Amino acid sequence: MTPALTPISSPDWSMLSLADVDPFPSYDELRRRGPLVWDPGMNCWLAVSYHACKITESDEETFRIMYVDASPKTLEINGGATGVSVMTGEKHAAMRRVYLKLLSPSAMTKYRVDHVLPVINDAIDRFQKRGGAELVTEYAQAIPERVMASMFGLPWKDDALVTQVAEWHKDIVAWIGMKNAGGELMQKAQHASDKLNELFLPLVLERKDKRGDDFISLLWSQGEKDYPGLGVTEVLHNTRDSAIGSGETTANAIANAVYLYLTNPEARRAITNDQGATLNVFVEETLRLLGSVQWRFRVANHDVSVLGVSVKKDDVICNLHAAANRDPEHYSCPHALDLTRKAPNDHLALNVGPRLCAGMHFARLLMREGMKGLIERLPELRLDPSMEPPRFRNYSHRSYGPLNVLF
Amino acid sequence: MSVIRDAGLNITAQCGGCAACATCHVYVEDEWTSKLKPVSDVEDAMLDIAEERQENSRLSCQVKLTEDLDGLTVRLAPGSGF
Numbered sequence: 261m262t263p264a265l266t267p268i269s270s271p272d273w274s275m276l277s278l279a280d281v282d283p284f285p286s287y288d289e290l291r292r293r294g295p296l297v298w299d300p301g302m303n304c305w306l307a308v309s310y311h312a313c314k315i316t317e318s319d320e321e322t323f324r325i326m327y328v329d330a331s332p333k334t335l336e337i338n339g340g341a342t343g344v345s346v347m348t349g350e351k352h353a354a355m356r357r358v359y360l361k362l363l364s365p366s367a368m369t370k371y372r373v374d375h376v377l378p379v380i381n382d383a384i385d386r387f388q389k390r391g392g393a394e395l396v397t398e399y400a401q402a403i404p405e406r407v408m409a410s411m412f413g414l415p416w417k418d419d420a421l422v423t424q425v426a427e428w429h430k431d432i433v434a435w436i437g438m439k440n441a442g443g444e445l446m447q448k449a450q451h452a453s454d455k456l457n458e459l460f461l462p463l464v465l466e467r468k469d470k471r472g473d474d475f476i477s478l479l480w481s482q483g484e485k486d487y488p489g490l491g492v493t494e495v496l497h498n499t500r501d502s503a504i505g506s507g508e509t510t511a512n513a514i515a516n517a518v519y520l521y522l523t524n525p526e527a528r529r530a531i532t533n534d535q536g537a538t539l540n541v542f543v544e545e546t547l548r549l550l551g552s553v554q555w556r557f558r559v560a561n562h563d564v565s566v567l568g569v570s571v572k573k574d575d576v577i578c579n580l581h582a583a584a585n586r587d588p589e590h591y592s593c594p595h596a597l598d599l600t601r602k603a604p605n606d607h608l609a610l611n612v613g614p615r616l617c618a619g620m621h622f623a624r625l626l627m628r629e630g631m632k633g634l635i636e637r638l639p640e641l642r643l644d645p646s647m648e649p650p651r652f653r654n655y656s657h658r659s660y661g662p663l664n665v666l667f
Numbered sequence: 668m669s670v671i672r673d674a675g676l677n678i679t680a681q682c683g684g685c686a687a688c689a690t691c692h693v694y695v696e697d698e699w700t701s702k703l704k705p706v707s708d709v710e711d712a713m714l715d716i717a718e719e720r721q722e723n724s725r726l727s728c729q730v731k732l733t734e735d736l737d738g739l740t741v742r743l744a745p746g747s748g749f
Contacts, residue, residue: 364716
């Protein structure tokens with residue numbers, strides 16, 4: 261029996277059958293089997309309840325990240341062993357504080373003016389006169405790719421360079437999303453990693469002695485204050501980490517925000533009228549309802565019971581945030597876009613616990629400003645009914661697309 | 668932190684209560700500061716990230732409410748709002 265034909269009630273069913281299809285009805289079905297369900301295809305537990313995800317991500321003593329067990333080669337492909345996303349313990353906490361200082365709410369004002377608004381306005385300039393565009397590739401993906409190039413002091417209007425960097429990151433993300441599997445995915449990721457190191461290492465070396473206000477220089481300067489023993493290796497690894505962490509993840513989130521804006525007239529009216537607090541809630545609801553990264557892995561350090569489910573030492577748990585963020589035990593009307601939620605940022609899209617996304621304020625900035633740009637400059641924006649309708653695409657990192665629009 | 672959030676006040680508190688984000692920063696009213704447990708090294712390091720840290724700054728997620736703290740008054744610090 262193929263995975264696609266296996267009923268979800270069967271222990272043989274696997275989440276692998278949900279690639280490129282709307283997963284949410286299946287998540288609801290899955291939740292009826294329990295807070296954690298074994299997936300034979302993924303060879304791990306699927307944590308589908310909000311509380312199960314929160315428990316496992318908040319307790320690093322009991323549940324480790326997969327990179328603790330990773331080979332040096334795996335860490336190298338991911339960006340490097342001293343990247344914030346793969347380190348643990350005190351070193352992780354220290355490097356995380358470097359990021360939190362560089363990406364604090366107060367730092368957003370300068371990034372907005374210097375990097376974000378120029379990129380957003382340029383992106384709209386490129387297609388505004390055409391009267392139509394495909395907003396996933398021309399907007400949602402373009403914004404974080406070019407903004408990060410600008411942040412790194414790269415020529416962000418060099419489309420060939422920016423596109424190539426994005427392709428390399430996609431190859432690595434695809435490999436990460438499948439638990440760093442071997443084979444062709446790993447080969448492509450290795451090639452991408454080598455190329456990214458070739459691009460970034462000269463910049464890291466140059467800015468060690470010649471500091472500017474680019475993000476690599478800032479990593480050097482803040483890291484020297486707050487991270488003992490910071491050197492070329494640490495700055496390179498964290499340049500790589502910040503580049504991949506802010507690219508495809510934010511692109512998917514922007515695309516999902518645009519999709520909800522285009523398909524929810526009431527919410528559209530509300531955020532058009534209030535591009536402050538209401539838009540902020542809309543961004544959080546986008547993250548909760550559709551997210552970007554659909555899950556995160558953890559590994560049990562010892563036998564443990566999670567909400568009554570026995571998890572064995574070294575079992576892998578896939579914290580299925582996309583399902584947990586619609587858990588009816590935690591949210592009323594979980595499938596509804598609700599701009600009046602009491603605690604709108606109480607979702608797991610940016611993780612929770614000690615590994616909460618260190619770039620969360622920056623991701624929100626890009627989403628909010630991305631929406632403001634469309635609202636202000638393309639008031640007649642609408643989906644093109646003659647083109648392929650958007651659907652919730654891909655697997656581990658998802659967004660609605662294509663977004664063919666007229667304006 | 669959870670009491671502030673449950674009351675519907677505007678607090679980010681994104682990490683969920685493990686002193687990992689500094690988005691639940693509050694100022695404790697003077698008469699209460701001595702009644703709280705001292706700031707730990709972890710909280711202290713994270714408070715350095717918070718905007719406009721003061722002598723009476725605390726991360727509200729690190730304040731465990733007890734009967735002795737009945738009546739505790741804090742003010743939300745800049746940058747803690749959502």
